[in-house]
Amino acid sequence: MANSISFHHPTHRFISCPQVKDFRSFPSPRFTYNSSTSPKTRLRPIKAATGLPAFPLLQPPKADESPSELEPADPDFYKIGYVRSMRAYGIEFKEGPDGFGVYASKDVEPLRRARVIMEIPLEIMLTISQKLPWMFFPDIIPVGHPIFDIINSTDPETDWDLRLACLLLYAFDREDNFWQLYGDFLPSIDECTSLLLASEEELSELQDQNLASTIRDQQRRALEFWERNWHSGVPLKIKRLARDPKRFIWAVSIAQSRCINMETRIGALVQNANMLIPYADMLNHSFEPNCFFHWRFKDRMLEVMINAGQQIKKGQEMTVNYMNGQQNNMFLQRYGFSSPVNPWDMIKFSGNACIHLDSFLSVFNIAGLPENYYYNAIAGRLSKKEDTFVDGAVIAAARSLPSWSDGDIPPSPSRERKAVKELQEECQRMLAAFPTTSEKDQKLLDSMSQATRTLEASIKYRLHRKLFIKKVIKALDVYQERILF
Numbered sequence: 001m002a003n004s005i006s007f008h009h010p011t012h013r014f015i016s017c018p019q020v021k022d023f024r025s026f027p028s029p030r031f032t033y034n035s036s037t038s039p040k041t042r043l044r045p046i047k048a049a050t051g052l053p054a055f056p057l058l059q060p061p062k063a064d065e066s067p068s069e070l071e072p073a074d075p076d077f078y079k080i081g082y083v084r085s086m087r088a089y090g091i092e093f094k095e096g097p098d099g100f101g102v103y104a105s106k107d108v109e110p111l112r113r114a115r116v117i118m119e120i121p122l123e124i125m126l127t128i129s130q131k132l133p134w135m136f137f138p139d140i141i142p143v144g145h146p147i148f149d150i151i152n153s154t155d156p157e158t159d160w161d162l163r164l165a166c167l168l169l170y171a172f173d174r175e176d177n178f179w180q181l182y183g184d185f186l187p188s189i190d191e192c193t194s195l196l197l198a199s200e201e202e203l204s205e206l207q208d209q210n211l212a213s214t215i216r217d218q219q220r221r222a223l224e225f226w227e228r229n230w231h232s233g234v235p236l237k238i239k240r241l242a243r244d245p246k247r248f249i250w251a252v253s254i255a256q257s258r259c260i261n262m263e264t265r266i267g268a269l270v271q272n273a274n275m276l277i278p279y280a281d282m283l284n285h286s287f288e289p290n291c292f293f294h295w296r297f298k299d300r301m302l303e304v305m306i307n308a309g310q311q312i313k314k315g316q317e318m319t320v321n322y323m324n325g326q327q328n329n330m331f332l333q334r335y336g337f338s339s340p341v342n343p344w345d346m347i348k349f350s351g352n353a354c355i356h357l358d359s360f361l362s363v364f365n366i367a368g369l370p371e372n373y374y375y376n377a378i379a380g381r382l383s384k385k386e387d388t389f390v391d392g393a394v395i396a397a398a399r400s401l402p403s404w405s406d407g408d409i410p411p412s413p414s415r416e417r418k419a420v421k422e423l424q425e426e427c428q429r430m431l432a433a434f435p436t437t438s439e440k441d442q443k444l445l446d447s448m449s450q451a452t453r454t455l456e457a458s459i460k461y462r463l464h465r466k467l468f469i470k471k472v473i474k475a476l477d478v479y480q481e482r483i484l485f
């Protein structure tokens with residue numbers, strides 16, 4: 001597209017930063033990549049690179065090369081450009097039940113300030129601005145390359161994942177790009193949990209028609225995009241990026257499940273970007289994370305930091321929170337996993353029964369407003385009711401259960417018991433409507449050693465839904481037992 005070229009070349013280049021020269025000259029000569037010897041499966045395990053030395057890219061000119069009488073610049077001026085590497089402190093990358101993860105390699109004592117465990121420089125990331133004009137940092141797409149026209153054909157509002165997938169495939173193909181090597185550490189098609197790669201039979205295992213149909217639509221969207229842009233007439237430099245639709249859909253899965261959205265500041269330019277950030281993308285999710293991301297503006301680094309006051313034991317997993325406020329169906333769509341203790345999960349009740357909200361909250365020592373309900377451990381200890389019963393599912397129950405609250409009017413025992421009974425009955429009806437029980441799902445999972453990751457994710461999703469409903473039933477039992485009238 002004629003006018004597209006002017007879009008993607010930002011006026012802000014990297015010359016203002018003394019430590020970083022031209023990112024397009026990356027990667028370091030430590031790597032020589034030969035695609036024919038590239039392993040087909042994922043490399044494992046990763047060793048955390050620590051404190052790799054910087055090296056100069058430029059040499060000062062020899063004295064006799066300069067015919068001019070002008071004062072030559074200090075030779076150090078030529079040495080300031082270098083390519084930086086990732087640094088990691090006190091962590092290791094290991095393979096666990098949820099694929100690769102990041103684990104503490106030593107005990108971490110709680111500190112008053114957050115502390116850094118990883119620093120990842122901008123030049124090894126793949127990033128695209130979230131809004132037009134499309135800007136890439138580092139700017140790896142040459143002017144006039146047809147992949148830019150493909151990226152430019154996407155819907156600015158909805159297609160961030162397709163854009164990122166195109167950029168990723170392009171990076172894999174670009175000689176000496178960091179991602180040619182890092183790609184070997186990404187989950188392969190068979191290891192990916194994304195349901196974009198699921199078969200029709202696997203989608204039926206979700207036992208959730210709406211979700212299956214949404215995922216089907218997403219699969220179709222990715223496939224149609226590939227068909228539109230990878231037809232037989234495209235030049236070889238496009239064709240070879242994704243010779244078959246599965247390769248493209250895999251790239252979309254990687255983009256969806258590993259993209260981090262951040263507001264970055266590069267010089268005077270502040271922009272929201274969709275970013276693929278190596279190493280940081282190995283962190284798994286938790287609803288009670290011990291780490292978070294921080295963009296370090298002064299030298300364009302992503303920092304992974306441990307929460308202030310957080311104690312971590314050697315071997316414990318380091319986690320971040322991928323999304324706040326989203327139910328399991330959204331987690332499954334985007335990341336290919338769900339959780340039985342998602343505090344944001346919801347059950348829609350249809351009857352008129354409701355319980356007394358404050359009583360329910362106080363029985364379980366839940367504090368805060370609905371948007372940030374949390375278990376108050378200190379109150380739990382004081383009231384001697386502390387137990388391990390309260391988890392994310394009970395928090396979700398507090399949000400889901402229909403409730404009433406009317407000033408100082410106390411709850412009446414008979415009304416509360418009646419409400420509990422009706423709500424439990426509705427939960428039982430929901431469970432009975434599933435074609436299988438949670439016990440059966442669990443047995444199936446235990447017996448399937450050869451199942452695909454997508455089949456496993458689908459069965460776990462329906463199991464987690466049932467476990468959540470069962471926990472709500474139990475929470476209502478406990479509420480009834482503990483409520484003081």
Ligand SMILES: C[S@@+](CC[C@H](N)C(=O)[O-])C[C@H]1O[C@@H](n2cnc3c(N)ncnc32)[C@H](O)[C@@H]1O
Pocket residue numbers: 098099100101186187192193194257258281282283284285286334335336337338
């Ligand atoms: C950003 S990557 C994290 C690294 C990933 N485990 C790997 O092997 O490369 C996100 C993917 O990790 C897995 N994952 C992350 N957190 C998880 C969790 N809490 N439970 C199950 N799977 C999880 C899912 O497959 C998800 O798509």
